[in-house]
Amino acid sequence: MQAQLERGVQGNPGASGRRQVAVPAGVVLRLLVRNHPGVMSHICGLFARRAFNVEGIVCLPADDVAGGARSVVLLLVNKDQRLEQLVRQLAKLEDVLEIGHDAGGNAAFTAVAGCL
Amino acid sequence: MKLTGAQLITQLLERQGITVVAGIPGGANLPLYDALRDSDIRHVLARHEQGAGFIAQGMARVTGRPAVCLGTSGPGATNLLTAIADAKLDSVPLVAITGQVPRAMIGTDAFQEIDTYGLTLPITKHNYLVRSAAELLEVIPEAFRIAASGRPGPVVIDVPKDVQNEFVTFERWPEPGRAEPQRQPADEDIARVAALLGEARRPLCLIGGGVIAAGAATQVELLAQKTSLPVASTLLGLGAMPHDHPLFLGMIGMHAARATNLPLEECDLLLALGVRFDDRATGKVAQFCPQARIVHIDVDASELGKIKQPMLGIEADVAAALAALLPQLRPRPRREWIAEVAALRAAYPLAMPGSECPCEPYGAIRQSAACLGNDVVVASDVGQHQMWAAQAFPFSWPRQWLTSGGLGTMGFGLPAAIGAALAMPERTVVCFSGDGSLLMNIQELATAAEEGVNVKVVLLNNAHLGLVRQQQQLFYGGRYHASRFHAEPDFAAIARGFGVSACDLGAVAEPLAVLHRALQEPGPGLVNVPIAHDANVYPMVPPGAANREMIEGASHASAA
Numbered sequence: 001m002q003a004q005l006e007r008g009v010q011g012n013p014g015a016s017g018r019r020q021v022a023v024p025a026g027v028v029l030r031l032l033v034r035n036h037p038g039v040m041s042h043i044c045g046l047f048a049r050r051a052f053n054v055e056g057i058v059c060l061p062a063d064d065v066a067g068g069a070r071s072v073v074l075l076l077v078n079k080d081q082r083l084e085q086l087v088r089q090l091a092k093l094e095d096v097l098e099i100g101h102d103a104g105g106n107a108a109f110t111a112v113a114g115c116l
Numbered sequence: 117m118k119l120t121g122a123q124l125i126t127q128l129l130e131r132q133g134i135t136v137v138a139g140i141p142g143g144a145n146l147p148l149y150d151a152l153r154d155s156d157i158r159h160v161l162a163r164h165e166q167g168a169g170f171i172a173q174g175m176a177r178v179t180g181r182p183a184v185c186l187g188t189s190g191p192g193a194t195n196l197l198t199a200i201a202d203a204k205l206d207s208v209p210l211v212a213i214t215g216q217v218p219r220a221m222i223g224t225d226a227f228q229e230i231d232t233y234g235l236t237l238p239i240t241k242h243n244y245l246v247r248s249a250a251e252l253l254e255v256i257p258e259a260f261r262i263a264a265s266g267r268p269g270p271v272v273i274d275v276p277k278d279v280q281n282e283f284v285t286f287e288r289w290p291e292p293g294r295a296e297p298q299r300q301p302a303d304e305d306i307a308r309v310a311a312l313l314g315e316a317r318r319p320l321c322l323i324g325g326g327v328i329a330a331g332a333a334t335q336v337e338l339l340a341q342k343t344s345l346p347v348a349s350t351l352l353g354l355g356a357m358p359h360d361h362p363l364f365l366g367m368i369g370m371h372a373a374r375a376t377n378l379p380l381e382e383c384d385l386l387l388a389l390g391v392r393f394d395d396r397a398t399g400k401v402a403q404f405c406p407q408a409r410i411v412h413i414d415v416d417a418s419e420l421g422k423i424k425q426p427m428l429g430i431e432a433d434v435a436a437a438l439a440a441l442l443p444q445l446r447p448r449p450r451r452e453w454i455a456e457v458a459a460l461r462a463a464y465p466l467a468m469p470g471s472e473c474p475c476e477p478y479g480a481i482r483q484s485a486a487c488l489g490n491d492v493v494v495a496s497d498v499g500q501h502q503m504w505a506a507q508a509f510p511f512s513w514p515r516q517w518l519t520s521g522g523l524g525t526m527g528f529g530l531p532a533a534i535g536a537a538l539a540m541p542e543r544t545v546v547c548f549s550g551d552g553s554l555l556m557n558i559q560e561l562a563t564a565a566e567e568g569v570n571v572k573v574v575l576l577n578n579a580h581l582g583l584v585r586q587q588q589q590l591f592y593g594g595r596y597h598a599s600r601f602h603a604e605p606d607f608a609a610i611a612r613g614f615g616v617s618a619c620d621l622g623a624v625a626e627p628l629a630v631l632h633r634a635l636q637e638p639g640p641g642l643v644n645v646p647i648a649h650d651a652n653v654y655p656m657v658p659p660g661a662a663n664r665e666m667i668e669g670a671s672h673a674s675a676a
Contacts, residue, residue, distance in 0.1 A: 037245075038233055038237075038243075038245065041233075041234065041237055042237060045237050045238055049238055084421070085418060085421070085422055088417050088418035088420075089418050091417070091418075092241075092416070092417075092418060093242075094241070094242040094262060095242075
């Protein structure tokens, strides 16, 4: 197991030897959520149930709260006529405290893409 | 104060005003049951966790207040799922507390371990896996707040066994969780509704379960009266308007009377209050209310524009919205429109053949109603009997009618009726059921007998899954399959075996007198009513068709 981890999981290496990732165009939603082990299942489950794909996820504890009681989640999603309905459904989740469009655009995802 | 998690749960429930809970104990919730033994809370022992869930639903539906059911881990939790999902779809405030294996064993496939949190995620308003006894101080009041606030719904609290046993020291009790103040409408939106209603020549109001949840039934009646506004209802809105109100049109949708569906074709403004445009109500949605501008008022913003794009969508409590709207409306006679609706009603009333005979579907319902009077609570199962009851029972007050609308759960009726009777012991509860539905939770007859509840099951017995048989006849060329019960149990004997008094209208000379006697006897009872195997519910809109395409009994019979 350890050896396997050290070798790395075999995948489809790109030309550079790394996987190629692309940042698709789309809308970035910024959620402030309660930070606990179930919160991502609530969010991803909602997208899955409503047959709506999430193209990218970035999530870190919010630094404005001691102890990381809250997290910020950036979701990169396709612009779709159902998006407004999805946002309203997201807003109903108890663990979702705030929801908005991210002013930073795709920047976070572009940065992450460089690490993948 | 120093208490165990289990003691904390029971005392927090007491502080929420909970006096009755339904459930079944098992290994993982035994600490909770041990604490319940010392509590004033009355525990009703169901015979299947789904029964416990629906007993709690019955209490919640009839009172409008959150009710509680309990189950152990694993199968206890999975058996609760249907009742929880049902509560989600019909917006019923329910708090389900399940036992879980001890924290250290979570994720090991321990005995009776299941991921209750994961399983209930898509069927609850919110759910918890409690990770310490101290968390309960927050979680229990919060669960009640969430269940009761805004659009009500179910909340699951999964509590590991060792959390129930863990001691916690605390200074002060938290405040009980209560519904948050309801959302108020914006003034300019209400002014627009008033203007639109003023301009409309043929307005119609559609009410749903949201009107009952908001306690807005009286206001709807005032609104109808003041502006001469005909009111139609969804399945779950029945009871909000008295059945005999001159402006009430009855239930819309798949099994509506022509006189109810046709005015929807004509109306130029639809005021939709606390409804969600369910497909059984709207028929083919693109052709629903084809001429109407729609004003949709609902407490759940995600319902606005979900199915039908309104001209004006207002996120607000229906009662708050009507309170703001009523003073702004001027009386309008609308004589032409009222006359048009009256003409449709006169031309296409609901046909209720056999309503004098207690051994016919409509007769069993109408004669039971005549015998039981206005105060009775009515529960139903799911199927033909449900639609006959929805069409024919003279409902007269909100929360009188308990039925599984969204999920359409066969097996709902009996346990929900027991719950209603526990919450309202001064009333009789009649449960219209079918032989298919009743068999799905028939074990709760034992609970009914044990509790001595005043529940009367009127069983419309056609030895079939009747609505399936009807669809196979109408839409599958009469190719019947798996809809006939060839073994026909003796339901009266079964009921007696459970300790419930019973009679069989098929075996007596004076069925009406026997029905009356059975319904008036105190305590639980069952009346078996053998009905024709091929009786159908009419009218019927074929699934996926527009509401104007109604198949009628007689015309269909002659066409076939």
